[in-house]
Amino acid sequence: MKIFKNGRFFSNHWLNKRIPRQDEITLSHRHIFILPSRFGASYVGLCILLFVMATNFQNNLMLLLCYFLVGIFLLSLFRCYQNFVGLTLRIQSASPVFVGETVTIPLLIKAESTLGQIKMSINNQTAVFVNAGNSNITTAAKMLATYRGQTQCPRIKIESFYPLGLFHCWSMIASDQPLLVYPAPVKCPIPAADVTTLKQGETQSAPTQDKEEYYQLRPHQTGEPLHHIAWKQMAMGRGTLTKQFSGYSSQNIRLIVPNELTGLALEKHLSELTFIILILSQQQQPFSLQLGDKFFDADNTEWHSKVCLKALATWKQNDGI
Numbered sequence: 001m002k003i004f005k006n007g008r009f010f011s012n013h014w015l016n017k018r019i020p021r022q023d024e025i026t027l028s029h030r031h032i033f034i035l036p037s038r039f040g041a042s043y044v045g046l047c048i049l050l051f052v053m054a055t056n057f058q059n060n061l062m063l064l065l066c067y068f069l070v071g072i073f074l075l076s077l078f079r080c081y082q083n084f085v086g087l088t089l090r091i092q093s094a095s096p097v098f099v100g101e102t103v104t105i106p107l108l109i110k111a112e113s114t115l116g117q118i119k120m121s122i123n124n125q126t127a128v129f130v131n132a133g134n135s136n137i138t139t140a141a142k143m144l145a146t147y148r149g150q151t152q153c154p155r156i157k158i159e160s161f162y163p164l165g166l167f168h169c170w171s172m173i174a175s176d177q178p179l180l181v182y183p184a185p186v187k188c189p190i191p192a193a194d195v196t197t198l199k200q201g202e203t204q205s206a207p208t209q210d211k212e213e214y215y216q217l218r219p220h221q222t223g224e225p226l227h228h229i230a231w232k233q234m235a236m237g238r239g240t241l242t243k244q245f246s247g248y249s250s251q252n253i254r255l256i257v258p259n260e261l262t263g264l265a266l267e268k269h270l271s272e273l274t275f276i277i278l279i280l281s282q283q284q285q286p287f288s289l290q291l292g293d294k295f296f297d298a299d300n301t302e303w304h305s306k307v308c309l310k311a312l313a314t315w316k317q318n319d320g321i
Helices: 012-018 038-057 060-084 231-235 263-283 302-314
Strands: 002-005 008-011 024-026 033-036 088-091 102-110 115-121 128-132 136-144 149-152 156-160 167-173 178-182 195-199 202-205 213-219 241-246 253-257 287-291 294-299
Touching: 033 038, 033 060, 038 060, 060 156, 060 167, 102 178, 115 136, 128 136, 149 302, 178 302, 253 263, 263 287, 263 302, 287 302, 294 302
Parallel strands: 195 253, 253 287
Antiparallel strands: 002 008, 024 088, 033 167, 088 102, 102 136, 115 128, 115 156, 149 178, 156 167, 195 202, 213 241, 287 294
16 A cells, blocks of 8 residues: 655555654654645746746846745745654544544644644544644544544644745654444344344343353453452452353343354444444443354443453454544
């Protein structure tokens, strides 16, 4: 894949070497690209025309005007570069979203000198304009999430035509932080308790075991119920552990994604399961999830819902967002 910018092709491999992925970056000459804008190219053409006419007709006043315009052109080039160099940008983690929603990537911008207006965009989508002085400002780059899955944060293009629009100055920054997009929820019937969701519209009874049995201990995760914490082990100084149980309660709902589902049928089924998980999470209804050979024990915590949604998002995921 190659990106076309201002008449030049920059491969992703070269761009990753030139501007490595990092959460915080201070722009220097290695990160900044400058070329004359369309207006700047016309301006150069005018200067050349004036110079030819001045030398042809031996008009010193016209020649002086030409030199004056060239001086403004060079001064604009220096000021355009100075506007970007030393600019510090910190990319923060983006919250997970659903397909069809807008991904918001927060940025903290620190300018050491007066900063002209800059424009930020991702894949030439929604542009955000920023004006800042000698201060820190918080803004965000936005893009539309079109595919589910977990990928690297896309490169954010920051650009400016400051001060006179004669030059186009830009850079492409990116973070190593992952970007997570859940399947878009699609409204569907919510299965009742003691029901296992197999395929779209197909159900069967869940295991009839009424009582869960203690299985093992595992590290505690934020959001898990307090009554599952192994308090005795915690008092013995073994850290915060959570009791894990096997079996299913009679009130559990089991959700299954068969391995054979692919293509549009898979995407529709994942979207329906996403809707079901959101509703069950609001109702604090325990549910389990099986994705092929992967199995997630029944629980009703917010952490469990997030883990299951992430599993749905990354299951046979598409490339790109």
